[in-house]
Amino acid sequence: MSFKNKRYLGLLLALVMMLSLVAGCGGGGTEKAAVKEIKMGTILPLSGSAAPLGKIGQQARDMAIEEINAAGGIKSMDGAQLKMVYADSKGDPATGVSEAERLITQEEVKLITGCYQSGVAMPSTEVAERYQIPYFVDVPSEDKITERGFKYIFRLAEKTSWRNKAQTEFITEMSKKYNTPIKTVGLIYENTAWGQGAVANWEKFLPAAGYQIVMKEPYPANSSDLTPVVLKAKQLNPDVIMMVSYVSDAALLTKTFAEQKVTPKAFIGTSGGFADPTYYNLAGDACENFFDISTWEPDVNRPNSKETNEKFKQKYGYAMNAEAVKAYVGMYVIADTLERAGSTDPEKLRAAFAATDLKSGPAQMYASETKFDETGQMVNAPIVICQYQKVNGKMERITVYPQAEARPGSQIVWPYPGVK
Amino acid sequence: MGFFSVVANGLSMGCIYGLIALGLTLIFGIMKIINFAQGALLMLSMMISYWLWVATGLSPYILVVIVAPVMFVVGYVSERFLIKPVLDAQKDVREPVSVLLLTAAFAIVLENLCLMVFGADYVMAKTSFSTQTLALGSVTVSAARFYGLLIALVVAAVFYMFLKYTQTGRNLRATGQDRNAASLMGIDITKTYAIAFGIGTALLAVAAVALIPFYYVHPSVGAVFMTKAFIVVVLGGLGSVPGAILGGVIIGLIESIAAQYMTATLTAMLVYAVFLVVLFIKPTGIFGSPYEW
Numbered sequence: 001m002s003f004k005n006k007r008y009l010g011l012l013l014a015l016v017m018m019l020s021l022v023a024g025c026g027g028g029g030t031e032k033a034a035v036k037e038i039k040m041g042t043i044l045p046l047s048g049s050a051a052p053l054g055k056i057g058q059q060a061r062d063m064a065i066e067e068i069n070a071a072g073g074i075k076s077m078d079g080a081q082l083k084m085v086y087a088d089s090k091g092d093p094a095t096g097v098s099e100a101e102r103l104i105t106q107e108e109v110k111l112i113t114g115c116y117q118s119g120v121a122m123p124s125t126e127v128a129e130r131y132q133i134p135y136f137v138d139v140p141s142e143d144k145i146t147e148r149g150f151k152y153i154f155r156l157a158e159k160t161s162w163r164n165k166a167q168t169e170f171i172t173e174m175s176k177k178y179n180t181p182i183k184t185v186g187l188i189y190e191n192t193a194w195g196q197g198a199v200a201n202w203e204k205f206l207p208a209a210g211y212q213i214v215m216k217e218p219y220p221a222n223s224s225d226l227t228p229v230v231l232k233a234k235q236l237n238p239d240v241i242m243m244v245s246y247v248s249d250a251a252l253l254t255k256t257f258a259e260q261k262v263t264p265k266a267f268i269g270t271s272g273g274f275a276d277p278t279y280y281n282l283a284g285d286a287c288e289n290f291f292d293i294s295t296w297e298p299d300v301n302r303p304n305s306k307e308t309n310e311k312f313k314q315k316y317g318y319a320m321n322a323e324a325v326k327a328y329v330g331m332y333v334i335a336d337t338l339e340r341a342g343s344t345d346p347e348k349l350r351a352a353f354a355a356t357d358l359k360s361g362p363a364q365m366y367a368s369e370t371k372f373d374e375t376g377q378m379v380n381a382p383i384v385i386c387q388y389q390k391v392n393g394k395m396e397r398i399t400v401y402p403q404a405e406a407r408p409g410s411q412i413v414w415p416y417p418g419v420k
Numbered sequence: 421m422g423f424f425s426v427v428a429n430g431l432s433m434g435c436i437y438g439l440i441a442l443g444l445t446l447i448f449g450i451m452k453i454i455n456f457a458q459g460a461l462l463m464l465s466m467m468i469s470y471w472l473w474v475a476t477g478l479s480p481y482i483l484v485v486i487v488a489p490v491m492f493v494v495g496y497v498s499e500r501f502l503i504k505p506v507l508d509a510q511k512d513v514r515e516p517v518s519v520l521l522l523t524a525a526f527a528i529v530l531e532n533l534c535l536m537v538f539g540a541d542y543v544m545a546k547t548s549f550s551t552q553t554l555a556l557g558s559v560t561v562s563a564a565r566f567y568g569l570l571i572a573l574v575v576a577a578v579f580y581m582f583l584k585y586t587q588t589g590r591n592l593r594a595t596g597q598d599r600n601a602a603s604l605m606g607i608d609i610t611k612t613y614a615i616a617f618g619i620g621t622a623l624l625a626v627a628a629v630a631l632i633p634f635y636y637v638h639p640s641v642g643a644v645f646m647t648k649a650f651i652v653v654v655l656g657g658l659g660s661v662p663g664a665i666l667g668g669v670i671i672g673l674i675e676s677i678a679a680q681y682m683t684a685t686l687t688a689m690l691v692y693a694v695f696l697v698v699l700f701i702k703p704t705g706i707f708g709s710p711y712e713w
Contacts, residue, residue: 191683191684191685216683217683217684218683218684218685219683219684219685220684220685220688222643222644223644223684223688224433224437224644224645224648225429225433225672225675225676226684227429227433227562227565227676228426228429228430228675228676228677228678228679228680228684228687229679229684231422231425231426231429231676231679231680232679232680234422234425235422235680247542248542248636248638251542251544251636252635252636255550255551255634256562258551259551259553259560259562260425260553260560261553261560278541278542281541281542281543282542282543282544282636284544284546284550284551285551286551419551
């Protein structure tokens with residue numbers, strides 16, 4: 001060490017001494033002078049086209065961490081505070097992998113969460129598995145993520161196929177309840193991996209439930225006109241029309257269905273475009289009585305849901321969405337795990353995750369009971385179905401199914417009555 | 421009966437494709453420039469029309485009296501200050517490729533400017549007739565689309581007469597046939613070029629007001645119609661006015677009818693397949709001939 005560096009070191013020491021003196025005076029000399037920190041990493045798309053989605057995920061995590069730290073941190077570890085390091089995946093799998101490497105080797109995080117896109121989750125979880133660092137997958141829903149026999153991966157989100165299964169069950173239940181026999185189903189979907197994946201699931205669940213698929217119509221999402229598809233649906237006249245769409249195509253389809261007066265027993269969307277606020281701004285009244293599927297809605301009948309959403313709105317200026325709720329609840333699941341593990345040792349953390357059985361606290365806004373099966377998949381990931389209905393002249397998404405989580409006083413409109 | 425609805429929809433969409441392609445075919449026919457900014461300029465017209473509609477609440481069709489002159493000026497000015505300097509610099513080059521690149525760059529600039537100014541939200545003008553349908557017997561067709569068809573046909577006819585019977589029209593055609601000879605006959609080429617680009621852009625304003633009652637507006641919407649406009653123009657014959665409308669109708673009908681017998685994904689491919697076949701059999705397009713003007 002050179003003379004110059006020594007001098008700086010001296011200065012620094014003096015400064016530290018002075019500061020500790022000041023701290024000692026003010027704090028009355030408590031034992032907790034240096035509160036331990038638990039460093040965690042999160043991979044999110046913070047730039048690029050999915051940046052807004054990454055941002056809301058980051059805000060939801062920050063809010064949960066603030067609350068946990070303010071409430072005294074992890075008590076079994078002397079009130080250790082949670083600290084989150086954010087890494088930007090740009091929504092790109094390769095970047096996600098290198099960021100996971102960096103978080104583990106350079107930032108030395110004890111745990112990773114993330115990462116919005118399934119495409120990023122698939123390879124970046126492999127990195128964590130290799131380093132034996134627990135990876136808590138809160139949002140991505142691709143089935144395969146927890147089907148690869150990995151030991152350190154735990155997922156809070158539902159599997160994609162569960163949504164398609166729930167849609168099928170919903171049809172069966174409604175046709176019984178309202179005595180409207182359903183025989184045929186038409187599938188209209190955007191023609192990339194997302195739509196094709198959903199159709200593969202539907203082809204498994206729908207015929208098994210006794211429905212005949214009479215129409216399978218993939219279309220390019222940037223089509224200039226979807227009237228031909230709608231006219232085809234009008235000709236084939238299936239009892240239920242199910243769709244996978246992005247925003248602009250979902251709106252075009254909805255409007256054209258209304259124009260051409262196509263009236264099946266039900267229109268059922270698969271989140272994505274149908275859940276986007278832009279969708280009902282574009283489609284207007286034409287989307288009335290359309291169904292959509294998700295895991296959380298602002299009006300869902302669950303403990304803590306309204307309060308947390310209200311607090312989030314106050315803090316950031318807009319409401320939470322299902323992904324933000326998963327990110328927020330995820331932090332509480334992690335806090336509960338750390339509390340029980342009492343250590344950041346990966347082996348102990350893993351065992352604690354596997355033994356999770358969380359039945360209280362803020363995680364209630366997502367599921368009444370949080371626990372993982374042997375593959376690391378959350379067993380009770382919730383699914384709700386909502387319907388676009390007009391409340392006091394304003395179009396709202398109203399949670400209608402399952403009964404227990406439906407908005408109190410809500411009524412399902414079934415079969416589809418057509419456009420007024 | 422269902423079939424006639426399909427045909428009616430194909431016709432109305434096709435005419436609108438043709439209307440969008442008119443400007444492209446004019447600019448190519450006269451200036452021999454492939455205008456890659458056509459889609460972006462259409463988007464700009466739609467944005468302006470939409471926000472004017474929001475501001476005034478008038479019928480979008482009436483707004484054409486504001487949007488078309490505005491877009492004419494935009495076209496005229498951008499020709500004068502963007503395209504002309506590059507054309508002049510490449511005067512002796514046989515294939516002025518730089519202009520093509522320039523229009524592509526212009527498109528990118530316009531799209532990002534609109535993204536900054538108007539934001540990335542999808543918007544749609546919800547007029548009183550936006551969700552109305554017209555029923556002729558059992559044939560139903562969206563009112564907004566049907567009006568679009570009428571507008572396209574009227575505009576194409578007027579535009580054709582304008583080219584055939586007015587002095588400016590004759591100047592335009594002469595310049596298109598032979599730039600140097602026209603110049604020797606005393607036609608101001610610089611001005612004619614700017615007028616051609618201005619009119620080509622103003623025609624997009626007409627297409628824009630026809631579109632906004634039933635189509636969403638977004639900074640990326642140009643790309644949706646751009647590729648189609650190119651196919652329409654080449655199919656109908658580069659530089660031909662009736663060719664553009666006919667090409668549009670062919671594409672519209674293929675899209676609409678074929679989709680009843682195959683998936684929409686395959687239909688999108690079929691359009692290109694037909695396009696290729698026409699290029700093999702008649703490379704100049706259906707109405708194409710170098711002396712059309």
